[in-house]
Amino acid sequence: xxxxxxxxxxxxxxxxxxxxxxxxxxxxxxxxxxxxxxxxxxxxxxxxxxxxxxxxxxxxxxxxxxxxxxxxxxxxxxxxxxxxxxxxxxxxxxxxxxxxxxxxxxxxxxxxxxxxxxxxxxxxxxxxxxxxxxxxxxxxxxxxxxxxxxxxxxxxxxxxxxxxxxxxxxxxxxxxxxxxxxxxxxxxxxxxxxxxxxxxxxxxxxxxxxxxxxxxxxxxxxxxxxxxxxxxxxxxxxxxxxxxxxxxxxxxxxxxxxxxxxxxxxxxxxxxxxxxxxxxxxxxxxxxxxxxxxxxxxxxxxxxxxxxxxxxxxxxxxxxxxxxxxxxxxxxxxxxxxxxxxxxxxxxxxxxxxxxxxxxxxxxxxxxxxxxxxxxxxxxxxxxxxxxxxxxxxxxxxxxxxxxxxxxxxxxxxxxxxxxxxx
Amino acid sequence: xxxxxxxxxxxxxxxxxxxxxxxxxxxxxxxxxxxxxxxxxxxxxxxxxxxxxxxxxxxxxxxxxxxxxxxxxxxxxxxxxxxxxxxxxxxxxxxxxxxxxxxxxxxxxxxxxxxxxxxxxxxxxxxxxxxxxxxxxxxxxxxxxxxxxxxxxxxxxxxxxxxxxxxxxxxxxxxxxxxxxxxxxxxxxxxxxxxxxxxxxxxxxxxxxxxxxxxxxxxxxxxxxxxxxxxxxxxxxxxxxxxxxxxxxxxxxxxxxxxxxxxxxxxxxxxxxxxxxxxxxxxxxxxxxxxxxxxxxxxxxxxxxxxxxxxxxxxxxxxxxxxxxxxxxxxxxxxxxxxxxxxxxxxxxxxxxxxxxxxxxxxxxxxxxxxxxxxxxxxxxxxxxxxxxxxxxxxxxxxxxxxxxxxxxxxxxxxxxxxxxxx
Numbered sequence: 001x002x003x004x005x006x007x008x009x010x011x012x013x014x015x016x017x018x019x020x021x022x023x024x025x026x027x028x029x030x031x032x033x034x035x036x037x038x039x040x041x042x043x044x045x046x047x048x049x050x051x052x053x054x055x056x057x058x059x060x061x062x063x064x065x066x067x068x069x070x071x072x073x074x075x076x077x078x079x080x081x082x083x084x085x086x087x088x089x090x091x092x093x094x095x096x097x098x099x100x101x102x103x104x105x106x107x108x109x110x111x112x113x114x115x116x117x118x119x120x121x122x123x124x125x126x127x128x129x130x131x132x133x134x135x136x137x138x139x140x141x142x143x144x145x146x147x148x149x150x151x152x153x154x155x156x157x158x159x160x161x162x163x164x165x166x167x168x169x170x171x172x173x174x175x176x177x178x179x180x181x182x183x184x185x186x187x188x189x190x191x192x193x194x195x196x197x198x199x200x201x202x203x204x205x206x207x208x209x210x211x212x213x214x215x216x217x218x219x220x221x222x223x224x225x226x227x228x229x230x231x232x233x234x235x236x237x238x239x240x241x242x243x244x245x246x247x248x249x250x251x252x253x254x255x256x257x258x259x260x261x262x263x264x265x266x267x268x269x270x271x272x273x274x275x276x277x278x279x280x281x282x283x284x285x286x287x288x289x290x291x292x293x294x295x296x297x298x299x300x301x302x303x304x305x306x307x308x309x310x311x312x313x314x315x316x317x318x319x320x321x322x323x324x325x326x327x328x329x330x331x332x333x334x335x336x337x338x339x340x341x342x343x344x345x346x347x348x349x350x351x352x353x354x355x356x357x358x359x360x361x362x363x364x365x366x367x368x369x370x371x372x373x374x375x376x377x378x379x380x381x382x383x384x385x386x387x388x389x390x391x392x393x394x395x396x397x398x399x400x401x402x403x404x405x406x407x408x409x410x411x412x413x414x415x416x417x418x419x420x421x422x423x
Numbered sequence: 424x425x426x427x428x429x430x431x432x433x434x435x436x437x438x439x440x441x442x443x444x445x446x447x448x449x450x451x452x453x454x455x456x457x458x459x460x461x462x463x464x465x466x467x468x469x470x471x472x473x474x475x476x477x478x479x480x481x482x483x484x485x486x487x488x489x490x491x492x493x494x495x496x497x498x499x500x501x502x503x504x505x506x507x508x509x510x511x512x513x514x515x516x517x518x519x520x521x522x523x524x525x526x527x528x529x530x531x532x533x534x535x536x537x538x539x540x541x542x543x544x545x546x547x548x549x550x551x552x553x554x555x556x557x558x559x560x561x562x563x564x565x566x567x568x569x570x571x572x573x574x575x576x577x578x579x580x581x582x583x584x585x586x587x588x589x590x591x592x593x594x595x596x597x598x599x600x601x602x603x604x605x606x607x608x609x610x611x612x613x614x615x616x617x618x619x620x621x622x623x624x625x626x627x628x629x630x631x632x633x634x635x636x637x638x639x640x641x642x643x644x645x646x647x648x649x650x651x652x653x654x655x656x657x658x659x660x661x662x663x664x665x666x667x668x669x670x671x672x673x674x675x676x677x678x679x680x681x682x683x684x685x686x687x688x689x690x691x692x693x694x695x696x697x698x699x700x701x702x703x704x705x706x707x708x709x710x711x712x713x714x715x716x717x718x719x720x721x722x723x724x725x726x727x728x729x730x731x732x733x734x735x736x737x738x739x740x741x742x743x744x745x746x747x748x749x750x751x752x753x754x755x756x757x758x759x760x761x762x763x764x765x766x767x768x769x770x771x772x773x774x775x776x777x778x779x780x781x782x783x784x785x786x787x788x789x790x791x792x793x794x795x796x797x798x799x800x801x802x803x804x805x806x807x808x809x810x811x812x813x814x815x816x817x818x819x820x821x822x823x824x825x826x827x828x829x830x831x832x833x834x835x836x837x838x839x840x841x842x843x844x845x846x
Contacts, residue, residue, distance in 0.1 A: 270829065272698050278821035279759040281814075304836070307829040336702040391704075398701035406693065406730040413727070 006380040006419050007368060021366050024048035024203070025110035025118040026055045026084070027103075027189065030075040031068045031224055032231070033082065033249040036121075036207070041083040043205040044119035052366040054086040055079055056109045057357070058095040059393060060400035061335070063102050065327030067264040067400055069228055070256035073415045076358040080423040081248035085363035087421075088113065089355040091389050092396040093345035096331050098158055101345060103188035107198065108350045114370050117201040118193070122186040124176060125206030130190045133176040137191070140169040157322045159184075182207050232265060260404055260412060266327065268403045270309040273334045277303050289342045290329035295321065299333075335399045341392055352387050355379040358421030382416040429803040429842050430791060444789050447471035447626070448533035448541040449478045449507070450526075450612065453498040454491045454647055455654070456505065456672040459544075459630070464506040466628040467542035475789040477509040478502055479532045480780065481518040482816060483823035484758070486525050488750030490687040490823055492651055493679035496838045499781040503846040504671035508786035510844075511536065512778040514812050515819040516768035519754050521581055524768060526611035530621065531773045537793050540624040543612055546603040548629030553613045556599040560614070563592040580745045582607075605630050655688060683827055683835060689750065691826045693732040696757045700726050712765045713752035718744065722756075758822045764815055775810050778802040781844030805839040 024044050030037065041053055057079065059072045068075065076087045094105020110118055124130070137144060147168040151161035166178035178184055190202045230241050231253070242250055257263055277285065277299060285296035298316050306312040313326050331337075344352070353376050359367065371378060379387075382394050397416050401409045447467050453460065464476055480502065482495045491498065499510045517528020533541055547553070560567060570591040574584035589601035601607055613625045653664050654676070665673055680686055700708065700722060708719035721739050729735040736749050754760075767775070776799050782790065794801060802810075805817050820839050824832045 271825070272695065274829075274832075275695050275822065275825040276699070278825065279757075279818050284759075305833060307833065334702075336707075395702050399698065402694070402698040402701065406697075409697075410728060410730065 007371065021051040021369060022049070022117075023052040023054050023085075023113070023115040023366060024050035025113075025115035025200075026053065027090075027106040027110070027118065027120060027185075028055050028079075029058045029062045029068070029224075030055075030079055031058075031062055031066075032070070032227055032245065032253060033075060033078045034224060034227055034245045036223075038082050038246055040119075040121055040205065044203070045083070047203050047205060048117045048119055048201075050115075050117065052085045052362050053083060054088065054110060054113060054115055054363070054366075055084045056088045056090050056106045059089045059092060060396045061092065061096045061331045063095060063097070064324050065096055065329070065331045066266060067269065067331075069231065069263045069265070070253055071260070071264075071400065071412065071415070072357055073421065074252040074256045076421050077423070078246070078249045078252045080358050080360055080421065082246050084360075085366065086113070086359045087357040089357050089393070091345070091351065091355070092335070092337075092392050093342050093389060094351070096328050097345075098325075098328075099185055099188040103185070103192045105345065105351060107189055107192040107196075107200070109354055111196075111198050111200060112351060112354050112374060112376050113367075114373060115200060117203050118189060119203040119205060120182070120186045120189055121207040122182045122204045123180040123207055124183050124186070125204060127202055127204045129175045130187060130202060130204065131194070133171050133178070133187065134190055134194050136169060136171060136175070137166075137187075138194075144169050155318075155320045157320050157325065159322070159324075160319075228265075231263060260408055262403065264400070264403065266309045266330070269334055269399075270312070272399075272402060273309075273330055274303065274306070274312075276333060276336075285333070287338045287340075288329070289332040289337050289339045290325070291333075295329070335392070335396045337392060337395070341388065344388060351376060352389050353377045353379045355390075355393075356420040358423065360423045364422070380419050430787075430794065444474040444792060445472070445540075446475040446477050446509075446536070446538040446789060447473035448536075448538035448623075449476065450513075450529040450533070450541070450543060450608075451478050451502075452481045452485045452491070452647070453478075453502055454481075454485055454489075455493070455650055455668060455676060456498060456501045457647060457650055457668045459646075461505050461669055463542075463544050463628065467626070468506070470626050470628060471540045471542055471624075473538075473540065475508045475785050476506060477511065477533060477536060477538055477786075477789075478507045479511045479513050479529045482512045482515060483819045484515065484519045484754045486518060486520070487747050488519055488752070488754045489689060490692065490754075492654065492686045492688070493676055494683070494687075494823065494835065494838070495780055496844065497675040497679045499844050500846070501669070501672045501675045503781050503783055503844065505669050507783075508789065509536070509782045510780040512780050512816070514768070514774065514778070515758070515760075515815050516765050516812060517774070519751050520768075521748075521751075522608055522611040526608070526615045528768065528774055530612055530615040530619075530623070532777055534619075534621045534623060535774060535777050535797060535799050536790075537796060538623060540626050541612060541616070542626040542628060543605070543609045544630040545605045545609040545627045546630055547599060547606050547609075548627060550625055550627045552598045553610060553625060553627065554617070556594055556601070556610065557613055557617050559592060559594060559598070560589075560610075561617075567592050578741075578743045580743050580748065582745070582747075583742075651688075654686060683831055685826065687823070687826065689732045689753070692757055692822075693735070695822075695825060696732075696753055697726065697729070697735075699756060699759075708756070710761045710763075711752070712755040712760050712762045713748070714756075718752070758815070758819045760815060760818070764811065767811060774799060775812050776800045776802045778813075778816075779843040781846065783846045787845070803842050 026040065026044055028037065044053060057075065060068060062068055072089065079087050088109055090105050090109060094101050107118065144165045147165040148161050151164045163172065163179050166172050171178045176183060178187060186204055193200050193202055227241055227244055237250055237253060262268065282296045282300060285291055285299060302312060302315040306315060313323055316326055317323060356378060382390060397413060401412045404412060449463065449467055451460065468476060480498065483491060485491055495512065502510050511532055513528050513532060517524050530541065567588045570588040571584050574587045586602050589595050594601045599606060601610060609627055616623050616625055650664055650667055660673055660676060685691065705719045705723060708714055708722060725735060725738040729738060736746055739749055740746060779801060805813060820836060824835045827835060
């Protein structure tokens with residue numbers, strides 16, 4: 001369903017005037033949605049002075065190549081309750097990628113919907129340092145690229161190689177420390193905006209307290225990783241975790257587990273992806289996005305002796321093929337995403353559509369004013385997947401729900417055919 | 424491992440003389456192995472007067488497109504205890520096929536190993552009627568083929584169409600009733616032998632009491648279908664079933680269930696094949712063997728609303744696409760067997776190898792004498808799968824064990840790398 005048709009059928013209570021509304025964009029995964037995210041939303045509102053906050057969110061699978069702990073619809077509900085006005089879906093071919101393509105998809109999605117600014121969290125917290133660093137980067141692009149290339153040839157992983165390349169042009173020591181994960185992502189957004197001359201102000205706020213990779217719960221603001229670990233260990237939401245999340249996240253997590261019977265993690269998919277690899281030829285495996293440089297042989301030869309997903313990754317992992325990179329590759333195997341399908345995402349100058357997962361009344365008002373100015377279609381659901389990228393999204397969603405009991409799969413996938421969530 | 428190398432390393436107690444041993448071949452599935460099979464073995468010995476009984480047996484998947492209730496190794500053990508001297512594996516591309524290719528693979532496997540006769544069970548029980556019918560068939564081949572073709576074009580299923588074609592040339596009324604399932608299969612064997620001028624005597628015995636498709640246990644000789652149904656309902660071997668099977672079958676069934684945790688049936692594979700179809704494109708599905716005439720659309724469109732394997736088949740089934748045919752197609756989807764891989768089986772004049780699953784001392788003696796006269800390699804296990812057909816067998820085996828717990832899969836698949844079972 002096209003969203004403009006959807007708008008013709010709904011009755012918005014909001015008055016539609018002519019004055020321009022300003023929107024600020026966030027780029028998020030919400031897995032799970034914790035107090036740090038709420039702080040981010042509030043700060044984005046404050047610093048951008050926007051009328052409307054628009055989040056672009058990963059769908060079934062996240063940037064690190066993991067299945068989201070609960071599905072996109074339950075995360076959308078939590079996000080709308082916490083102050084987001086519109087939740088957009090970052091298409092699968094951009095979501096499960098390293099920072100370059102992840103940024104490309106996110107920033108262009110927000111650009112197509114007309115945000116005036118994008119606000120991201122960073123260790124630095126000072127946007128002028130990002131823009132100054134972009135200048136340094138731009139002047140030393142050649143050195144950067146050469147260093148990156150030679151580091152990759154030496155067998156370093158992509159994050160490691162880019163860190164070295166940034167270091168080479170002075171971007172880990174001076175203005176900007178591009179060895180820190182949120183600075184790296186933020187710099188990618190800034191680069192995408194400035195490389196493409198997009199009419200978007202980059203804004204940043206300081207990330208507080210918990211680090212990206214922290215594994216322990218450390219108080220009211222905890223990292224997504226630490227919350228996720230605790231949830232999977234306990235299999236219930238304990239009191240200390242409750243304090244780290246807004247009430248609506250807690251109830252969406254509980255609701256999902258109650259209805260779907262599980263929270264999702266890679267181990268639940270092990271039997272599916274293992275079965276698939278065991279019944280694929282080396283050639284078929286090499287056609288999957290990310291399976292390069294003979295990795296198909298390593299994946300197949302280790303498959304005979306592994307008994308869990310972690311065990312498998314541990315056996316394949318090298319300096320060059322990091323855990324995250326391998327998880328992404330396994331997501332592409334699980335969803336059967338060939339290299340050829342990913343070419344669209346790589347080669348297009350923008351995104352082919354903008355999909356709305358949910359919105360508040362403010363969001364509806366914004367969209368009603370904005371929709372006529374848009375260059376790409378607004379998509380309300382997957383009921384007519386004519387765009388190849390929507391078909392990939394549909395496959396990813398079906399793979400995501402594949403671990404649920406037979407009757408649940410159908411019910412949960414049907415959410416993809418419904419209109420966006422209205423709050 | 425090549426079997427001739429295997430023979431160099433084992434010490435057979437049997438004296439190897441020069442006198443020729445006569446072997447009689449049986450074509451079987453042993454799913455499960457019941458008293459009717461033992462009767463067949465004894466009768467085959469009696470009518471053929473052979474020194475050695477050789478069975479060619481389906482491996483992981485059976486002719487009707489079903490997974491075998493217990494694996495090939497446990498069925499081999501039961502067969503060796505019941506009077507079979509050598510158990511050979513019918514390669515997957517012949518096993519999961521309609522009667523023509525099933526016969527081709529079975530008869531040629533037995534021919535390569537040098538049997539003098541093949542003894543099959545039939546409703547008719549009179550071999551002269553089969554050979555006379557072959558004459559009739561041969562003289563009316565053109566009419567038969569034309570009728571078959573036109574019936575298929577009218578949308579009839581293959582079994583239904585061949586029944587009509589046999590009827591047209593008088594082979595359901597006179598000498599031979601080719602509307603009965605065991606007569607049909609037997610006639611296929613006879614046709615393969617005579618079409619190829621193979622030096623093999625066809626022999627037949629009358630099938631006793633229980634029909635092929637009977638669903639109820641009817642005494643000491645019950646059909647495989649009725650036993651299987653009762654096993655899956657009860658999940659234990661009840662007293663009335665015990666009487667229908669040799670003691671060794673009972674213990675192999677119990678042993679397998681104890682060690683592997685389950686008996687296999689299609690419903691156990693539903694989540695795997697469902698997941699696979701949901702993440703395949705129409706084009707990919709159309710490349711699977713058996714998915715013809717736009718069937719990919721029917722399989723994909725029904726996939727969204729099914730909650731069990733039976734439910735799915737029921738929704739796809741037509742007059743032309745029978746339950747059995749669809750089960751075979753689903754086996755090919757599950758094992759990821761493309762049309763291109765099946766070409767070898769269709770186009771070759773014989774089988775590419777003979778794989779031994781197990782043998783008694785008599786069997787060893789026979790093979791030691793026979794091996795030098797053979798035109799194709801004897802294969803002992805899947806440790807070096809250089810032949811494309813062996814790779815298909817390996818994939819089928821991995822798909823078969825995919826429903827077992829992670830640690831069991833590995834253990835059970837390792838049987839494929841061991842030397843044949845010696846009894």
